[in-house]
Amino acid sequence: MLPLYAARIEDLGPGDFVKVDCAACHHVALLTPEALLRQGLTPAAKVLDLAGRLRCRGCGRRGRAVAAAHNKPAFGFQLL
Numbered sequence: 001m002l003p004l005y006a007a008r009i010e011d012l013g014p015g016d017f018v019k020v021d022c023a024a025c026h027h028v029a030l031l032t033p034e035a036l037l038r039q040g041l042t043p044a045a046k047v048l049d050l051a052g053r054l055r056c057r058g059c060g061r062r063g064r065a066v067a068a069a070h071n072k073p074a075f076g077f078q079l080l
Contacts, residue, residue, distance in 0.1 A: 010043035021066045027058030
């Protein structure tokens with residue numbers, strides 16, 4: 001896997017996901033590359049640039065997200 005500063009959505013594989021934490025309310029979301037593309041993002045979008053483009057479902061704030069790429073979901077999480 002590429003370093004996070006260079007990773008793009010197109011670099012993520014089918015088992016990879018992006019973990020997004022809201023710094024305001026601590027809501028956590030696990031997003032697959034397919035889910036990001038369905039939201040209208042381009043495959044060339046960098047993972048670190050997603051933070052300013054996402055809105056938290058918990059508190060509704062934009063620009064407070066912290067994104068990180070992971071290979072597999074943590075135990076106890078199921079991607080829908």
